[in-house]
Each structure stands twice: as C-alpha cells, then as structure tokens.
Amino acid sequence: MTSSHKPSTDGVCIEEVQTVFPARNTTDEMYLAFTSSLQRIRDADNGVLLLATCSDSSSLHPEVLKRFEENIPLELPTLPHRLALLHYLTSSSHPTPLNLHPIAERSQAFRLADLAELCDSALRHAFSRQGDGYGSSVTLVQEDFDAAFGAVEIKASEGGRYEGAKVEVVRWADVGGHAKAKTLLKESVVWSFKNIDAFKRLGIAPSKGVLLHGPPGTGKTLLAKAVATESGANFMPISIPELIKGEVGESEKAITRTFTLARRTSPTIIFIDELEALFSRHENMGDAGKKLFSMLVVEIDALEAGSGVVLLCATNYPGLVEKALLRPGRIDRLISIPPPTHRDRLSILQTLTKRLTLAPDVDLAVLARRMKGATGADLKEVVRRASLAAIAREGFQNKPVVQMADFQAKEVRAYGGGGVAS
Ligand SMILES: Nc1ncnc2c1ncn2[C@@H]1O[C@H](COP(=O)(O)OP(=O)(O)O)[C@@H](O)[C@H]1O
Ligand SMILES: [Mg+2]
Structure with missing residues (x-):
C-alpha cells in the first residue's frame, strides 16, 4: 500500500x-x-x-x-518476548533487584495489552505503597506485581485467545518422586524446544506426541504443568468439556484453531488431559467423537516433527485410548507414571510440607512407610488434614506447628484406609 x-x-x-x-x-x-x-x-x-x-x-x-501488501500476524508473546516487554514497560521505575523472569513466566497467555496493564497496575500499587505522590520516582517490588496479577489475570484469560491457557507455575521441584518420568519429559519435550536446531542438524525427529499414563492421583496433570513452566513454551490446554459443548462443527474448528495458533506461537505444548474421555477406542466413540478424532489425526499428521509444537496428553486408562492415536509418528512416546515407591512417597511428602512448619518429632520417612499404596493425591490430602488438625489445635494466630500427632488424628487416619495408623 x-x-x-x-x-x-x-x-x-x-x-x-x-x-x-x-x-x-x-x-x-x-x-x-x-x-x-x-x-x-x-x-x-x-x-x-x-x-x-x-x-x-x-x-x-x-x-x-x-x-494490503503486508499481512503481519501479531501473536501472543512468548516467554523471552514477555521478559523483554516487562523490562521495557518497567523501565520508568527505579532499577530494582526485582527479578522479572518469574513474572514473565506467570504471565503465560498475556497479550501485550495485558502486560501493559499489569505493569501499570503494579506501578499504581507501588505509588500508593510509597504514598508520596505520583511525581516522585518509584521502586517496584514483588508485592506490587502480586497485587497487579490479582487484578489483571482474570481479564487476560477471559479476553485471551484461548481459554484455560493460564496455568499455575509448577516447578520440577514441586513434583515429588518421578525421577525417571522427569528425565524422559526433559528429553522428549523440553530439549526438543531448546535444541530445535541441534535436532535438525542431527537429523533426529523428536516425538510429536507424548502420553503420560498411570493410575489417578499420581501427578500426571501436575507433571504437565511443570513441563509447561520449565520448558518456557506456550501452553494450550484443550479442555474436553469446552470442546464438546459447542455447536455441531465448532469443536473440529476449535482443534484446527488450536493447532494453527500453536504453530504460529511455537514453541508450544498442546495439552489434552484425560485423553480417553474423548478419544476412547473407536467402537466406543460417538459420531461427534469420530469426527473430532479424524480432525485430531489430520492435525497431528500435518505437524512437522521438530516444528516446536508438541502434543502432550495424559490418561488414567491407556488401554481405553484409540490405538490409531498411539501409532508411530503420532503419540508415540509413552511415559509411565507409576504409583509412588517408598522413596517417592518420602520425596512427595517433603515437597508437600515444604511451606509448613514441622515439629521435630515429625518423621516423614515413617509416614511414607506407613502409607504404602498411597498416591501423590492421597498424600496431599493427608498433609492438608494434618495442617487443619494443627490449626484446630493452635488457631490461626501464629503459623501453626504441625506435629506427628496431627498426622495421626482420627480424620487423617480415616483417609486412605487407615494407612497412617501406627
Ligand atoms: N508426585 C507428586 N508430587 C507432589 N504432589 C503430588 C504428586 N502427585 C500428586 N500430587 C498432588 O495431588 C494432586 C492431584 O494430582 P494430579 O496431578 O491431578 O494427578 P493425576 O493427574 O495423575 O490424576 C496434585 O495437584 C498435587 O497436589
Ligand atoms: Mg489428571
């Protein structure tokens, strides 16, 4: 023009x-x-x-x-872009020791306008915290961003390009045990993003699809969130209820839209949780399911290996998932998430109690041994109930100290078939 x-x-x-x-x-x-x-x-x-x-x-x-001679798509900023934008948007404040990286991570799926609003809101908070008027200079601290996230986050996901894209920040360290699964995930997903060029040079095609499978409550969804955080990629969960509630034909379009957007904003992880719920074996699939299934297969086949888009799925029942999805070239990397061993349970308990104050008599190894057969979700519930027991004893005033007896309270014992009982 x-x-x-x-x-x-x-x-x-x-x-x-x-x-x-x-x-x-x-x-x-x-x-x-x-x-x-x-x-x-x-x-x-x-x-x-x-x-x-x-x-x-x-x-x-x-x-x-x-x-128009040029058609420039402006997509969601990726992690490095968000970091650069945050540096730019906060450059008017005093240089501070504040690390913007975690803020860039937390602002997954934020558009430029959302980031600008986030920084504005943080600056406003900083000014009112300092209380000496808008004329003076201001120093941003973490608390300002915490307040700003409260105000902006919800809006970003409502008006965002895809719903449910906001994921909580989960680190590898927040997932107890699963050492092998973590390594496999690093190899199959994280590396494939961080070393796209190296993969190309070596002529190795990383997997396009990865499936986490194991019993309920073992931490598959949690692991997927950790992959999202640790890989620094965009994360696009495909929500099955969202997919099927729309009008006829809309859900196929939603799949195509997600893959198109994922390709444009790569590196991106597309996440389908509870895969078997929709893509169960063909004979059990309804008509709508069959259509969606074909669309998903078309999209996976059209993905180039090493394009920076990975389809990550999770299921409690791998035997129910349609076999055609699990063929080589499709979801061909299966990672087993088994129930935790004694050592895993200890590590999970350590992770789950990190932020609690434990009395010296609390012996997590003993608890781990007693809770044979418990999954991560069971352990989480036990820790939650023990903290509630501590609060019931000490009240909300001080940070309650959790004692070994709290892990043996009746309510706690009742949970998980009395596994905690001595
Ligand atoms: N390995 C683990 N480490 C720490 N917490 C865990 C672990 N496994 C499960 N949990 C806790 O249990 C909750 C439920 O786990 P989830 O990831 O939803 O299990 P799944 O998807 O395998 O059914 C998690 O949000 C987390 O708080
Ligand atoms: Mg799950």
Whole structure:
C-alpha cells in the first residue's frame, strides 16, 4: 500500500477494519469506494502509508484483505518476548533487584495489552505503597506485581485467545518422586524446544506426541504443568468439556484453531488431559467423537516433527485410548507414571510440607512407610488434614506447628484406609 521509493511522511490508520468491511455483508459499493480511495492514495505517490488493524483477519472481507501488501500476524508473546516487554514497560521505575523472569513466566497467555496493564497496575500499587505522590520516582517490588496479577489475570484469560491457557507455575521441584518420568519429559519435550536446531542438524525427529499414563492421583496433570513452566513454551490446554459443548462443527474448528495458533506461537505444548474421555477406542466413540478424532489425526499428521509444537496428553486408562492415536509418528512416546515407591512417597511428602512448619518429632520417612499404596493425591490430602488438625489445635494466630500427632488424628487416619495408623 505504500509507495516504497519515497520515505513515508504520513500515515492513515483504520482500526478494527473488519467492522467497516466485514467478511459477510460488505456491499459492492463499499468495496468499490475502498478500492478507488486506495487507488487515489497510490496514484498520488506521496509516501502515505495505509495501516489497518484487525482482531481476526478471517472476519475481514477477503478482497479487502488482499489489497494490503503486508499481512503481519501479531501473536501472543512468548516467554523471552514477555521478559523483554516487562523490562521495557518497567523501565520508568527505579532499577530494582526485582527479578522479572518469574513474572514473565506467570504471565503465560498475556497479550501485550495485558502486560501493559499489569505493569501499570503494579506501578499504581507501588505509588500508593510509597504514598508520596505520583511525581516522585518509584521502586517496584514483588508485592506490587502480586497485587497487579490479582487484578489483571482474570481479564487476560477471559479476553485471551484461548481459554484455560493460564496455568499455575509448577516447578520440577514441586513434583515429588518421578525421577525417571522427569528425565524422559526433559528429553522428549523440553530439549526438543531448546535444541530445535541441534535436532535438525542431527537429523533426529523428536516425538510429536507424548502420553503420560498411570493410575489417578499420581501427578500426571501436575507433571504437565511443570513441563509447561520449565520448558518456557506456550501452553494450550484443550479442555474436553469446552470442546464438546459447542455447536455441531465448532469443536473440529476449535482443534484446527488450536493447532494453527500453536504453530504460529511455537514453541508450544498442546495439552489434552484425560485423553480417553474423548478419544476412547473407536467402537466406543460417538459420531461427534469420530469426527473430532479424524480432525485430531489430520492435525497431528500435518505437524512437522521438530516444528516446536508438541502434543502432550495424559490418561488414567491407556488401554481405553484409540490405538490409531498411539501409532508411530503420532503419540508415540509413552511415559509411565507409576504409583509412588517408598522413596517417592518420602520425596512427595517433603515437597508437600515444604511451606509448613514441622515439629521435630515429625518423621516423614515413617509416614511414607506407613502409607504404602498411597498416591501423590492421597498424600496431599493427608498433609492438608494434618495442617487443619494443627490449626484446630493452635488457631490461626501464629503459623501453626504441625506435629506427628496431627498426622495421626482420627480424620487423617480415616483417609486412605487407615494407612497412617501406627
Ligand atoms: N508426585 C507428586 N508430587 C507432589 N504432589 C503430588 C504428586 N502427585 C500428586 N500430587 C498432588 O495431588 C494432586 C492431584 O494430582 P494430579 O496431578 O491431578 O494427578 P493425576 O493427574 O495423575 O490424576 C496434585 O495437584 C498435587 O497436589
Ligand atoms: Mg489428571
């Protein structure tokens, strides 16, 4: 649209151009008026740049879209972009020892506007905390961002490009045990993002699909969240209830949309939890399920290995998952998440009690031994109940100290078939 040989001196910007020229209902007259104005701009050859913004180019009249020489998709910023943007957006505040990296991680799925609002909100909080007016300079601290997240996060996910994309920050260290699974996940997912070029050089194709399987409560969903955090990739959970509640044909579109967006914003992890719920064996699949299944297969097959998009799935019942999905080239990396061993249980208990104050008499190894057969979710419940017992004893005033007796309270013992009883 611009005449390239003279420097642009002027510009015209049409915001939300699809509202003027919608894909449907753009009349011939409107279209002709547009093209003739455009021609006039061109003929004048005076370096005027026509710029338009559009929230979704598929809602713009295709002929109008074609008239623009450049079509620049602005996608969600990835982790490094978010970090750079946060540095830029907070540059007006005093240099602080505040590490922006965790904030960049926490702002998964934030758009630029959300990040700007986050920083504004943090700055406002900092000013009111300092209490000496807006004229002075300000120093941002963690507390300012914590307050800002409370205000902005919800909005970002509502207006965001895909729902449910906000995941809590889970670190490898928050997942107890599962040493082998963690290593396999690092190899199959994290490395494939961090070393895309090396993989290409060696001619090795990393897996496109990875399946975590194991009994309920062993921490599969938790591990997926840790992968999301630790890989620094975008994380797009496909929610099955969301998928099937829409109109006929909408759920297939949702799958395509997710994969298209994932390719554009790579590195990206697409996550399908409870895979068997929708993609169970063919004979058990309904018509809607079959259609969705074919769409998913088309999308997986169209993915290039090493493209920076990985499909991560989890299931409690791998035997129920349609075998065609688990073929080589599709979801071909199966990682078993077994019930925890004694050592795993100890490590899980250590992880789960990290933030509690434990009395010296608490012996986690003894608890781990007693709770044979308990999963991570069971252990979590036991720790929760023990903390409640401590609060019941000591009240909310001070940080309650959890004692060994709290792990043996009646309510705790009742949980998990009396595994905690001595
Ligand atoms: N290995 C683990 N380490 C720490 N917490 C765990 C672990 N496994 C399970 N949990 C706790 O139990 C909860 C439920 O686990 P989840 O990941 O939903 O299990 P799954 O998806 O395998 O059914 C988690 O949110 C976490 O708090
Ligand atoms: Mg789960």
